[in-house]
Amino acid sequence: MPTAPSPSPRPERAIIGFFLYVTSIFAFVIYLLWAYLPNNWFENIGITYYPHKYWSIAIAIVVVALLISIVLGNCLVNSLSVPSLDSMKLIRDRHTRKREFSKYSTTDAIPPVSDLDLSYVNRILYSSDIK
């Protein structure tokens, strides 16, 4: 039986996490240096082929807009993929197990697991007489 995906820690995940942590700090320091140091300093060292300074502001704006839109987009996708109030998917969908009526109350064995009928559940929970 294949194991279900689980978020528990594993050695490969620890290595990947550490690598991403160091890389992100390094990339952020490089970005700050490139954005704030004047162009003369780069040419004095010898670095002449680097992106235009305009992109430092553009990257920052894109990152902020992505943060906001990913959060909003997640909520919107959740709201859209939910069934409406009048769809029959709220009562039964592709995961429900129907009850088999063939072996009903002929043996003493425990019947197989199945979903209860919703009107029966409503009668037990909400009405005053139990049948």
Next chain:
Amino acid sequence: MKFNGGTCENIYGELLDYEIIQHENNLITECRLKRRIVHVQKWIGSTIIFTYLAALIGVHKNDSSLLLFLSIILLAGVIIKAYLKVKRECVIVSNQMGLQLTTTYVIGRQTTIFISSNRIKDILINEGFLSQRLIYYLTLIINANGDTSMLPLFVKLLPRLSVLKLFYRHLYSVIHMKLK
């Protein structure tokens, strides 16, 4: 005729009045939900504040076309809100005839839906999603040309579970009553 009434709450916290009326020796049951008086003070207060802010900015000193445009938009918004806001929802059930759901809006408009009793299969309290909340609502299961479908009742006013349980008990006994 027997009356049974009281006050309950919306899922948003607004107050509603409910009434359950039994006509004709328990043959016809009527369940009514009415919204209380709309808040006039809140509207007047926000109108005064917005006109003060608009006068402060100086909307009236510019061209009058912008002011006309804004006031037309606001008036259209008010009319649309009054057209869509539900004042009362009423469900009338009879075992032999069927179920009728009447929705009355604030400006007096009424819409009705009638389901004859041979199409009604069942009435349930179901849980569903509405704008990122999980709510309880009363729903009718209809047999429409061989395939079943659901008709949710009281979805504009959305009462809480205590009133829904009361409505469910009365409506279930009428729908599944067997004549002797």
